[in-house]
Amino acid sequence: MLSASSKLRVLYLLADRGHDLNLDQGYKVHVWQTIENLKKRNHQVFLLTINQDRNLRDFQNYKTLPHRYLPILHHFFPYTGLINSSRIFFNILHFHRKFHFNLIHERYGLYSLGGIWAAEVLKLPLILEVNAPLIDEKILLGYPLKGAQKVIAELTTRFVFRKCNLILTVSRILKKQLMRKWDIPESKIRVIPNATDREFFNLNGKFTNGDKFIIGYVGTLQPWFGVENLLYSLPVVLKKIPQAELHIVGDGLQRPLLKDLAKRLGIDSHIKFFGYVSFKNIKNYLETFDIAVAPYRPIVTGFYGSSLKIFEYMAAGKPIVASQIGQIGEILQHKYTALMVEPGDTEELAQAIIKLAQNSGLRKFLGQNARKLARKEYTWDKYAEKLENMYYTVLKSHAQN
Structure with missing residues (x-):
């Protein structure tokens, strides 16, 4: 026995x-x-x-x-x-x-x-x-x-x-x-x-982006991840935060569609597509983010996944804007470990990004709380x-x- x-x-x-x-x-x-x-x-x-x-x-x-x-x-x-x-x-x-x-x-x-x-x-x-x-x-x-x-x-x-x-x-x-x-x-x-890997806790968040404000996304570019909503929200963000720049780390079926959408929206000069990045190098990109976004959209089956990117964002101490959907809404607490938005609502997504961009104290508060939770539980x-x-x-x- x-x-x-x-x-x-x-x-x-x-x-x-x-x-x-x-x-x-x-x-x-x-x-x-x-x-x-x-x-x-x-x-x-x-x-x-x-x-x-x-x-x-x-x-x-x-x-x-x-x-x-x-x-x-x-x-x-x-x-x-x-x-x-x-x-x-x-x-x-x-x-x-x-x-x-x-x-x-x-x-x-x-x-x-x-x-x-x-x-x-x-x-x-x-x-x-x-x-x-x-x-x-x-x-x-x-x-x-x-x-x-x-x-x-x-x-x-x-x-x-x-x-x-x-x-x-x-x-x-x-x-x-x-x-x-x-x-x-x-x-x-x-x-x-x-x-999450404990290596993400080692990110100190002291990377300087100069005058730029980096909005970051890490993950596969599939339809249900809602990255197109992030692009639709960016023109609204740029009106208030003209120095904002969107960094998309990852590849997938939607990459050419997203590039085309960026051109049609006239925001392609404010977006960088980094393509596929190996897991061991993701932290190098994540460290440059001022905020990290998970803009999932509603799906007919319900969001059943357990998002690796959320746990990596948390461990890195990044202030998060995420869709209130599935397990993400169970793990993250609005205004304590993240700003939560309605899935698919590009205006609410834009306003949450603007709010964080204009409030460094809130960014620090959310990032520290998320990191503590990741270290304790995930x-x-x-x-x-x-x-x-x-x-x-x-x-x-x-x-x-």
């Missing part, structure tokens, strides 16, 4: 071929921080993933399975995840003989069954980490699942949700969505929000501690059953 002080052997499974762990995207940060901080707590973590590049630059103790595209088979059976599931299954059986895992921690992916098959055969508990409602997310991205593809995705998702021991989500909004859509009991779902080492406690609870329940 494992005790609460036992050191665990965890298989971390990422079976979604769309997640390349050599790219500095949010999912890579989450996976790496989870594994590294579990290791700091003296647990052994083995990573098994579908990744076209066999070598993962920032990981140790892993096995990559390159995606196999078989044209003839895919013509009749175009469900890559199901094909990869059998490879995942047999690899877990193989590595279990060497590592003797205590549990499987799987990051949910469409059509992924290999983890739950192996858990059933090996009689291991499986914790399913769900970061997004992937079937609904396909709709937001503009390529919804249809016909047999949708049916199979729903069947496999329902099967894995039913068979796993516990579901881990990043927000209460997502928890409620899963309960409602998949009829999952509340007791089967736990929530642990994302977190660091990756605290995330790993919560995850560890959840592991022990699941293992105890699994042993009793």
Whole structure:
């Protein structure tokens, strides 16, 4: 019987071929921080993933399975995840003989069954980490699942949700969505929000921008992040704060559209697009911001995410303007850790930015309070501690059953 002080052997499974762990995207940060901080707590973590590049630059103790595209088979059976599931299954059986895992921690992916098959055969508990409602997310991205593809995705998702021991989500909004859509009991779902790297606490905020006032945004340029609202608000801001400059750090599908919008609004000379920046270099840009903005817009599914940028803004001690939406509205407190605005309201967004630009005392007050909250509640080492406690609870329940 494992005790609460036992050191665990965890298989971390990422079976979604769309997640390349050599790219500095949010999912890579989450996976790496989870594994590294579990290791700091003296647990052994083995990573098994579908990744076209066999070598993962920032990981140790892993096995990559390159995606196999078989044209003839895919013509009749175009469900890559199901094909990869059998490879995942047999690899877990193989590595279990060497590592003797205590549990499987799987990051949910469409059509992924290999983890739950192996858990059933090996009689291991499986914790399913769900970061997004992937079937609904396909709709937001503009390529919804249809016909047999949708049916199979729903069947496999329902099967894995039913068979796993516990579901881990990043927000209460997502928890409620899963309960409602998949009829999952509340007791089967736990929530642990994302977190921030302690390196962001080292930013001293003393960078000087001369006469410029830098409004900053960090993140992917996808429609639901609402960066276009930031552009629409900028002409109003410039009337009051003519020295304002918008710095956009990140890349994505909307970048060319945003550049075109900036030209049409006549504000392109006040905007800098820095494009893709690696995670380790983000803090260099964040340090130059006078304020940091998260202008999310409303989405039909409800905002279910746990925004990494919010925690990074907080840890860096930056005064924040953010949309009152989803988990962001639960973590940030209006006029104490941020100025909160109605999602999609460009006038309110502009006025909040102007208010902060004209009040250095308020900027300092909000930034200091946000940093204190991040340091107390939202660091990756605290995330790993919560995850560890959840592991022990699941293992105890699994042993009793």
